[in-house]
Amino acid sequence: MQSKIQNPKSKIGVVYLVGAGPGDPGLITVKGLQALQQADVVIYDHLVSERLLDHCKPAAKIIYAGKERHRHTKTQAEIERLLIRFAKSGKTIVRLKGGDPVLFGRGGEEALALAKAHLPFDIIPGVTSAIAVPAYAGIPVTHRAMASSVALVTGHEDASKSEASLNWAQLATATDTLVLLMGVATLRETAERLIRHGRAKTTPCAVIEWGTLPWQRTVTGTLATIVRRCVAADMRPPAVIVVGEVVRLRRRLSWFERKPLFGQRVVVTRPADRVDQLANLLEALGAEVIALPAIALAPVASNGLFRRALQDLETFDWVFFTSPEGIRWFRRLLAGERQDLRILRGRHIAAIGPKTAASIEQQGIHVDFQPKTFSQEGLLEGLKRRRLAGRRALILSAKGARDVLEQGLKAYGVDVRKVPLYQTVIPPRLVERVKRVFEEPTGWVTVTSASCADHLVAALTAAGLKRLIGRIRWASIGPVTSLAVRRLGGRVAVEARRATIEGLVDALVKGGKRRGISRASVAPASAI
Template structure:
């Protein structure tokens, strides 16, 4: 039997904790991997793009514990590659900056395993940027040094035995610097660094939970202790810290310090989550529904195939994606074969049509079935042959109303929504959030199916009147409703409901 050709290992930097700062190459490799070994400090939802059949193995380390020793991690990575599998080793920050990526790469090289290294945005770069602290500055610093705050485990020497670090003419950034901060600061002062030089501690940098405290080198340890700053945190020492008060921007965003639950299906949650994160929110993705395709009704599909349709009404982006998937697979047709009028229930659905090169002929002012029905009647389409691709279970307002005015309506069910039970850990976080968003009646129904008592105490924000009606019927108070029934309107409604000035949410 021939020897197994080893797979490749990719040592991938996942960045500082913001999923928006992950590189395109990192996301590509995650989507292709057979197995992913991941650390504790990777961004939320960093693994959401992994294949359904990918093996996800947690190898994180908590400070002060002996779990997942590095030698064992190295062995497991090599073993997986020797099985011919494509392996991603996903590490917070950058693999080669205090990430032990060099040790893992050496192990792979010695084992003859092909590998690549994908850089990530390291915490020192990201956290200082979000804190408004430039690492270099024409007036204050011509260089920067990244330093570990740990002491040599073998010698227990201080961080600066010869005084050279204290005299470094630039900015010092300490990783893992909280535990020994008082000792390290004392060493630097003893080596000649001014005790009154500005210093900062940045906890959970570049994430919605970021905290920044400033002091001087001589007082930073006491300030960190008093303010309860805990790992993961960086310590920044240098004159550049003085710019923080003027340049800090991260905490000034509308939803900074607020947490928001998104209940959309996982594959749809990304855009709304990105909008909210862009406003500074800590987003908790808790999908309570899943979109499942169903076999199309052949008779209804044949009506379209024979050209016996004058107008197609799309009532959601899901219906558009599934419709073109079905006509491609079943009829070998695509958007170029549409010779009908096209209606979209609202702006989000119209934007989805544009992705297929189609401009909607009819879009009502409000994204509800009642408004689309009125628009179709007013525009003279009451006598048309109309196709409605949609979910298996949906409101009958549009088809019933069209039939009442004389339209010949064909319904084409293409998918169904099924409930998803939130994981206990996610549900626990959601219960402590500030707000929760509902984007459809299905999200309302399925949340209560999973959590009968709901999530009391949260601000409940609805995407539009139909969803609001479902919330009220279910006994959920509607705290706010989007003026515009799309994701932009929903993001703005969240900010307004939390008494924040909404910023630009459009993506």
């Protein structure tokens, strides 16, 4: 990529015309993502996934310039003026466009405007919906035995043209596969033109709405039947139309719409920096993930407890970590005392579960004990046969964490000291975000700790949505969290058998099958 400043003495910036891909945020290119991460200004379009904006710098200026059929937030001329103004002020700008920026995306016009203004720009191609959307519907646009040629056609020509530039007499039979973008509103005319100019009425067709996203819908038929079927299914833009024999392959190659969580809406309430682990697993199974962090982590007020624990650390036989976050906060607090993890040498280390153990071992520290059941009760059960009487233990946990482990160890004759390393707090604007998320029906709400449940229920109540608490399908990571949900008036629909993120995902998959929860509705289509 170009450097931000082309001339060290110049204040001219650079514009990146970036293709965001067809909808699935994972389909942006590596180079496009790199540009997004360094941008000072991002101007994005209607069909761009807002998940991509999470990769922007916190200080980046984000401008929505979406155009819907009857609603343009900015004219094309206004967008071009913005690009020129920000580039002249020395900014790095990303113009984030759906699909590929120069395939029916007006990226060429924006590049010409920048060239005319003598401003530097890069074009970073994107994955076009013309190829990706049919692929997500199980339709390869070419196939060695069926189709050796493909034409990409706009179904929505510039209304200001004096006459149409599409030669339907040639297009109808020129290639094996036709892919039309932005063509739902003119589908009837398109089908009639293709038939009139020699394409057989029995030619297979598919219309794919919101392709590559968890609410994707696909209708198949023939040139003679596709309009009627789309009307019956109420198909609307954005959609991609495929005409050709390759559509027959969908019966065998449909894969995305068969994923176990396809079309299900799942709310993830983990802390913002921990959302991706669960979200990535759910999205890989076809779910629509709504990130709604219900807890944030913050330091505890300094009260000398941690410093005194460090001074006495050599007197402790055991050190217990009760969450994956514990070791990270421990390191952070150690650094403030000009110490490091070598201070744990000679102590027995216990972790509440595999994720906590993995976090500790990533730091090069061996974990001596991990229970079979991942809870404070599991730790006590696993340790009860050990000779612990007269030993000393240090528990490093969150402020306000349950005292089951502390009391249980004391009952075993252990001298226990508990030191909070961090605390869970309610994220800013949670109530506002809750109102927005719960405007639409939610399939599942996942909770991975009692704090998640406490904070979300408090936000629902403050938002005037207390009535939803008992209606939500809560998906809990384990018994302790489930108890908190029930205490708050919620109904636990599924609970992980193993208190891990993977266990929670398994529970969601099984729960969806058991309850017969439907995927996003796929319009019916009889044999082609």
